[in-house]
Amino acid sequence: MNLTLKIWRQQNPADKGGLKTYELGGVSEDMSFLEMLDVLNEQLNETGEEPVAFDHDCREGICGSCALMIDGQAHGPEVTTTCQLHMRSFKDGQTITIEPWRADAFPVIKDLVTDRSAFDRIIQAGGYISANTGSAPEANSVPAPRDKATRAFNVATCIGCGACVAACPNGSASLFLGAKITHLGELPQGQPERDGRVASMVAQHDAEGFGGCTNIGECTAACPKEIPLDVISQLNKDLRTAIRHGH
Amino acid sequence: MAGSTLHDGSSPLNQAAKQTSDDAHGYYVAGEPLVDPVTPTGPIADRWTTRRFENRLVNPANRRKLDVIIVGTGLAGGAAAATLGEAGYNVKSFCYQDSPRRAHSIAAQGGINAAKNYKEDGDSVFRLFYDTVKGGDYRSRESNVYRLAEVSTNIIDQCVAQGVPFAREYGGLLDNRSFGGVQVSRTFYARGQTGQQLLLGAYQAMERQVAAGTVTQYTRHEMLELIVKDGVARGIVARDLVSGEIETHLADAVVLASGGYGNVFFLSTNAMGCNVTATWRAHRKGAYMANPCYTQIHPTCIPVSGEHQSKLTLMSESLRNDGRIWVPKKVEDCDKDPRDIPEEDRDYYLERIYPAFGNLVPRDIASRQAKNVCDEGRGVGPLVGDFRRGVYLDFTDAIERMGADVVKEKYDNLFDMYERITGENPYEVPMRIYPAVHYVMGGLWVDYHLQSNIPGLFVTGEANFSDHGANRLGASALMQGLADGYFVLPNTIRDYLADGPFEKITEDDEAVVEARRSVEKRVETFLSINGSRSADSYHRELGHIMWEYCGMERSEEGLRKAIDMIRELKKDFWTDLKVLGTADSLNQSLEKAGRVADFIELGELMCIDALNRRESCGGHFRAESQTEEGEALRHDEEFAYVAAWEFGGEDGSPVLHKEDLIYTAIEMKQRSYK
Ligand SMILES: Cc1cc2nc3c(=O)[nH]c(=O)nc-3n(C[C@H](O)[C@H](O)[C@H](O)COP(=O)(O)OP(=O)(O)OC[C@H]3O[C@@H](n4cnc5c(N)ncnc54)[C@H](O)[C@@H]3O)c2cc1C
Numbered sequence: 001m002n003l004t005l006k007i008w009r010q011q012n013p014a015d016k017g018g019l020k021t022y023e024l025g026g027v028s029e030d031m032s033f034l035e036m037l038d039v040l041n042e043q044l045n046e047t048g049e050e051p052v053a054f055d056h057d058c059r060e061g062i063c064g065s066c067a068l069m070i071d072g073q074a075h076g077p078e079v080t081t082t083c084q085l086h087m088r089s090f091k092d093g094q095t096i097t098i099e100p101w102r103a104d105a106f107p108v109i110k111d112l113v114t115d116r117s118a119f120d121r122i123i124q125a126g127g128y129i130s131a132n133t134g135s136a137p138e139a140n141s142v143p144a145p146r147d148k149a150t151r152a153f154n155v156a157t158c159i160g161c162g163a164c165v166a167a168c169p170n171g172s173a174s175l176f177l178g179a180k181i182t183h184l185g186e187l188p189q190g191q192p193e194r195d196g197r198v199a200s201m202v203a204q205h206d207a208e209g210f211g212g213c214t215n216i217g218e219c220t221a222a223c224p225k226e227i228p229l230d231v232i233s234q235l236n237k238d239l240r241t242a243i244r245h246g247h
Numbered sequence: 248m249a250g251s252t253l254h255d256g257s258s259p260l261n262q263a264a265k266q267t268s269d270d271a272h273g274y275y276v277a278g279e280p281l282v283d284p285v286t287p288t289g290p291i292a293d294r295w296t297t298r299r300f301e302n303r304l305v306n307p308a309n310r311r312k313l314d315v316i317i318v319g320t321g322l323a324g325g326a327a328a329a330t331l332g333e334a335g336y337n338v339k340s341f342c343y344q345d346s347p348r349r350a351h352s353i354a355a356q357g358g359i360n361a362a363k364n365y366k367e368d369g370d371s372v373f374r375l376f377y378d379t380v381k382g383g384d385y386r387s388r389e390s391n392v393y394r395l396a397e398v399s400t401n402i403i404d405q406c407v408a409q410g411v412p413f414a415r416e417y418g419g420l421l422d423n424r425s426f427g428g429v430q431v432s433r434t435f436y437a438r439g440q441t442g443q444q445l446l447l448g449a450y451q452a453m454e455r456q457v458a459a460g461t462v463t464q465y466t467r468h469e470m471l472e473l474i475v476k477d478g479v480a481r482g483i484v485a486r487d488l489v490s491g492e493i494e495t496h497l498a499d500a501v502v503l504a505s506g507g508y509g510n511v512f513f514l515s516t517n518a519m520g521c522n523v524t525a526t527w528r529a530h531r532k533g534a535y536m537a538n539p540c541y542t543q544i545h546p547t548c549i550p551v552s553g554e555h556q557s558k559l560t561l562m563s564e565s566l567r568n569d570g571r572i573w574v575p576k577k578v579e580d581c582d583k584d585p586r587d588i589p590e591e592d593r594d595y596y597l598e599r600i601y602p603a604f605g606n607l608v609p610r611d612i613a614s615r616q617a618k619n620v621c622d623e624g625r626g627v628g629p630l631v632g633d634f635r636r637g638v639y640l641d642f643t644d645a646i647e648r649m650g651a652d653v654v655k656e657k658y659d660n661l662f663d664m665y666e667r668i669t670g671e672n673p674y675e676v677p678m679r680i681y682p683a684v685h686y687v688m689g690g691l692w693v694d695y696h697l698q699s700n701i702p703g704l705f706v707t708g709e710a711n712f713s714d715h716g717a718n719r720l721g722a723s724a725l726m727q728g729l730a731d732g733y734f735v736l737p738n739t740i741r742d743y744l745a746d747g748p749f750e751k752i753t754e755d756d757e758a759v760v761e762a763r764r765s766v767e768k769r770v771e772t773f774l775s776i777n778g779s780r781s782a783d784s785y786h787r788e789l790g791h792i793m794w795e796y797c798g799m800e801r802s803e804e805g806l807r808k809a810i811d812m813i814r815e816l817k818k819d820f821w822t823d824l825k826v827l828g829t830a831d832s833l834n835q836s837l838e839k840a841g842r843v844a845d846f847i848e849l850g851e852l853m854c855i856d857a858l859n860r861r862e863s864c865g866g867h868f869r870a871e872s873q874t875e876e877g878e879a880l881r882h883d884e885e886f887a888y889v890a891a892w893e894f895g896g897e898d899g900s901p902v903l904h905k906e907d908l909i910y911t912a913i914e915m916k917q918r919s920y921k
Pocket residue numbers: 318319320321322323324341342343344347349350351352353354355356357358359441442468469470471504505506507516517518521522524525561685686707708709710721722723724725726728
């Protein structure tokens with residue numbers, strides 16, 4: 001199929017940037033979206049124009065590197081990651097607009113690549129259980145109720161891609177934050193630090209310039225791992241408890 | 248364990264190898280034999296405990312003054328950074344991704360082994376040790392493997408304490424499954440995302456140390472050179488991938504946990520960025536590369552769909568438990584709808600050739616037989632080149648036997664993934680699968696302390712060669728990564744650091760200046776060749792050569808041809824490469840060029856290693872070494888050794904050092920799955 005691509009080109013963080021239009025032919029519907037961009041880049045390299053920069057690594061939907069706004073939708077029209085999106089989701093002759101994540105807390109580095117290090121700093125603020133290597137008790141000495149462990153797993157599948165932030169009109173990272181709070185809060189091992197964790201992770205979230213949550217729900221609709229909205233209720237509940245406990 | 252395999256560990260059960268064939272004559276130089284200088288002795292079960300005690304301690308007050316660089320944030324690097332940080336060392340951690348959490352370990356699906364024996368099904372440390380040595384086709388070191396099996400149980404404890412949400416039973420205790428044809432259930436798992444959950448555990452532990460100030464993380468940084476002063480590793484040169492700045496980082500010890508190099512085949516199940524640069528640069532600085540040709544090819548991957556293909560996707564091995572593998576008996580049926588091919592015209596070739604194991608034969612056998620039937624022209628799926636490269640994995644019987652609901656519950660996420668990629672619904676049409684490169688057992692040579700032959704340079708995880716011999720069991724790479732990172736390295740590196748802090752090395756030291764300059768020069772060269780071809784196109788071409796001649800089956804003739812082709816390709820690369828953009832900004836084409844340049848050199852060495860090893864063992868199948876029935880044939884009397892290659896200089900030949908593999912606890916046996 002033949003496509004018209006409008007792609008955000010930006011040399012560096014200081015550059016203003018803008019959309020540039022490319023025509024691309026010979027796209028097969030078995031290609032993944034990123035393989036389609038590979039073909040474009042090979043073509044650009046031949047014609048002497050610098051290839052488009054975009055983040056990607058596993059191309060299996062699990063590392064969370066890929067992150068494109070496709071026609072205004074985070075990760076495009078399907079509920080999946082950009083790398084798992086295939087060209088059969090598009091039509092011959094279609095015009096596709098490709099942009100980076102848009103959020104104050106994710107500044108653009110170049111073209112379609114943004115800086116998502118704010119997520120690491122939120123984890124640093126408390127997204128862990130303190131258990132030094134070697135200090136762990138025998139694994140089966142603390143049973144974990146199966147339903148809680150299953151819920152913990154379901155939300156722990158968050159890949160840290162940032163689509164929730166990009167989709168949110170407020171640029172909030174509440175879904176990402178709620179997923180981690182819920183994961184650790186559902187497990188017996190996560191209890192001792194539960195109050196402190198939520199208080200400091202929320203403080204870091206706000207300090208990074210992410211917006212507040214007003215329950216719009218765009219985040220969960222865009223999330224490739226289908227993290228449910230109830231993790232945000234859990235987050236608020238845990239935060240209230242923490243405040244009550246003097247945090 | 249049967250009496251014939253158990254031994255008290257006092258005297259050797261086999262003899263040192265004496266190679267009589269010399270297929271690689273002219274391609275290499277024979278070097279001195281190699282011995283592990285810190286190899287432990289005594290009863291095998293006591294060796295690690297004894298060594299941990301013997302290894303010297305570092306005074307807590309001194310640890311802060313000791314700098315350790317760790318390249319890589321996968322299971323091996325992330326776990327080590329967290330643990331050394333907790334111990335109070337000053338750690339600098341590097342990865343090329345934008346966050347440590349994105350390291351390739353994240354993609355592991357199936358699970359992690361540990362000898363917990365929770366199922367009371369006869370598992371034990373010794374059995375895991377025995378299975379691993381046997382699975383590695385008797386080409387690994389007994390002491391290392393025993394230690395791996397021993398610490399496996401601690402890993403599970405550690406991960407559970409960190410909040411890794413492993414699968415549990417209704418009573419709240421941990422669940423296990425059997426994996427990869429093993430007879431005991433020792434695999435711990437978190438649905439199909441075990442690697443992700445284990446990595447997030449290590450990542451979070453490491454981020455906690457970042458907050459505590461013991462670990463500094465350098466993301467979007469690529470190591471491009473090792474700094475060696477007076478024969479000792481003292482730091483690295485890295486490029487900040489955002490600003491393009493070439494930086495030097497100095498330390499008392501350097502750890503490479505940079506993962507595997509399966510991407511030398513271009514198409515593999517590895518992440519796109521997986522590369523050999525960190526280890527290859529160290530190799531060029533003197534570190535030995537061991538058994539580089541040992542590659543694991545996984546039988547159940549989604550086949551190539553066209554020339555645009557950029558990577559291959561693994562479908563979990565567990566599918567072989569219920570799916571039946573077949574191809575048409577007749578070549579003319581190969582482009583038919585499989586549902587129209589009657590039962591009597593189907594060849595369930597694994598069930599036919601291996602009635603006892605059927606579809607559950609080991610990975611290498613399943614892979615090679617798939618290649619054989621496709622070579623015969625009986626492959627299915629689209630024509631790629633002149634062949635159809637695919638075989639059916641059929642769930643029709645399973646759906647009839649267990650019902651669609653049970654199949655759905657077991658495999659739904661895999662079936663979804665398959666449909667997303669191929670556009671075909673496996674509940675209706677049989678899946679198509681084909682083998683793909685998945686893992687490399689080869690890597691930098693290390694001793695029992697995971698130290699390379701360059702003092703101060705340690706290597707962990709998939710980047711080293713240490714534990715899997717010629718083939719790796721399923722669910723054992725995650726185990727090794729975390730064993731190395733949490734429990735082994737922290738207990739061995741302290742013996743080295745006990746002599747530190749070492750004399751300070753400065754930025755203007757000749758070794759540092761030289762290393763930095765060579766990196767700058769290389770970057771300039773890539774940008775100034777100004778030829779006509781992208782690095783990617785060279786990578787594809789290299790991949791074709793490697794897959795054709797150094798893939799599932801290797802022959803003397805093919806390997807010689809491959810070496811010539813790679814040498815030509817290398818010349819062409821350095822004269823006709825085209826890299827646009829600048830050095831002082833994010834430039835993914837420039838990154839790629841460096842990685843491909845190193846892959847080309849590695850590819851040549853892999854072929855030489857494969858040429859020298861005129862035997863079939865584990866994942867390495869030499870056409871010249873098979874039984875009359877076409878099964879792999881090992882030659883222990885010639886090849887029971889580790890091939891450790893020393894860099895022979897820009898135009899020189901590599902030097903081969905052999906480390907004999909002496910077994911004292913387990914007797915060597917030929918594998919048989921018939
Ligand atoms: C699809 C798939 C499924 C798998 N499933 C399983 C399974 O179920 N069970 C199992 O046991 N094993 C499995 N494996 C194998 C296992 O995942 C890997 O062997 C293991 O995770 C490797 O871990 P590592 O820490 O050694 O390296 P990696 O996780 O590959 O990490 C490498 C790190 O090094 C960094 N790095 C590399 N080069 C440089 C450089 N030059 N400069 C700076 N940083 C660099 C990277 O950024 C990264 O952080 C699977 C592998 C694949 C591909």
